């Protein structure tokens with residue numbers, strides 16, 4: 001699958017009678033990396049869930065979410081039913097969440113889980129599936145693929161679990177990857193490696209990325225463009241470098257101010273932000289367990 005162009009037009013979502021997303025419009029060009037940033041409760045996750053067709057059943061959605069493929073075909077996602085979305089998930093849209101433990105089944109070996117959607121779409125033999133699991137494990141930078149594919153989630157580290165979850169998301173070669181705070185639960189050195197992996201995947205696999213984070217330093221490393229959300233509205237959008245250099249909206253300024261003060265420890269004993277210095281470029285990569 002090559003990367004589709006995503007168009008979101010006037011997307012609104014209401015749950016239980018309250019409108020939570022208010023007419024969002026934005027585009028994610030084929031192969032681009034868009035960061036979605038905002039404070040807690042600003043609507044980041046709901047936006048991704050709306051695109052992936054994973055909102056609660058009683059949610060009311062209006063507006064349009066379209067994918068345009070490189071052959072010119074356009075698919076509207078808002079009218080799709082569960083079966084329609086199931087067909088898209090895996091080979092068109094892949095998803096990675098904050099907590100790999102929640103995404104992975106504790107009772108299944110990682111190799112099997114990494115190849116689930118590949119198998120669903122291409123019906124592999126047992127041997128093909130094993131080969132694919134080894135290839136995917138190596139692809140996402142997991143050392144000792146032969147051990148990892150046989151391991152259960154609790155037998156590997158948090159960073160390895162997230163890499164396995166990423167392998168599962170990309171196994172069938174989706175053109176659009178949605179990642180919701182995928183590094184938030186990881187410690188800082190592991191976080192760097194996983195962010196690098198996201199960049200590599202989008203560069204080498206012809207894949208667009210929508211990356212949700214509340215952390216500006218993380219966003220600056222992974223995204224080219226950014227949308228700033230506040231209370232279910234887009235308050236600012238543009239190239240990451242421009243927004244960081246000259247934020248125009250008070251919410252963006254507040255996010256930047258908060259990141260800067262988190263990144264500046266007030267005493268030598270302060271541990272500082274989990275993300276490291278906010279805008280001083282990628283911190284040095286550390287060894288990952």
Ligand SMILES: Nc1ncnc2c1ncn2[C@@H]1O[C@H](COP(=O)(O)OP(=O)(O)OP(=O)(O)O)[C@@H](O)[C@H]1O
Nearest residue numbers: 015020038039040041042043044045046047056214
């Ligand atoms: N299933 C739901 N039912 C009712 N309200 C919901 C539901 N899911 C989310 N909300 C509300 O919608 C708003 C946006 O939530 P969302 O999870 O998208 O925020 P977020 O920006 O991802 O926040 P966080 O960074 O804390 O994860 C919040 O006010 C939240 O309480």
